[in-house]
Amino acid sequence: MPQVSFEVAGRPYTVGCRAGEEPHLRALADRLNSLSSAADRASGGLGPERTLLYIALMLADQLSDMEHAPSTGVPAPLLDRLAERLEAIASALEEEPASA
Structure with missing residues (x-):
């Protein structure tokens, strides 16, 4: 299974995907990152988990x-x-252990 590595809100993640879906997954990560600055400000800088929550809320609002x-x-x-x-991407991001 191919894996794609990327950062969202300054945190590194590696996520498995089906063969050929790597570009799509990178594009989704880019979309999440495009919201990360606003989400970080909205969360008051209370940590990456809170920032990811705000990214999810922003996407849910758009949907x-x-x-x-x-x-x-x-x-x-x-x-x-x-x-x-x-939802699958959000779950995968939540399950990824934080790097030290």
Whole structure:
């Protein structure tokens, strides 16, 4: 199983994925990182776990906005798959031991 290493909110992670999904996983990590500065400020600098929580809340808020917005033609099953993938990534990030 391929593994992808990246940083989110200044913490290193290595996550396994299916072959060929490495670029997609890196793109998702980049998206998480794009929210990390704002999330860190919102969390008051109370640590990386709190920052990750705020990143998750920001993404959930974006998803909620999309769900309540007028239909854009994006099929609901696609949105459900996206939510499942985000939850899987969040779980993998939570399970990764902190590096010393």
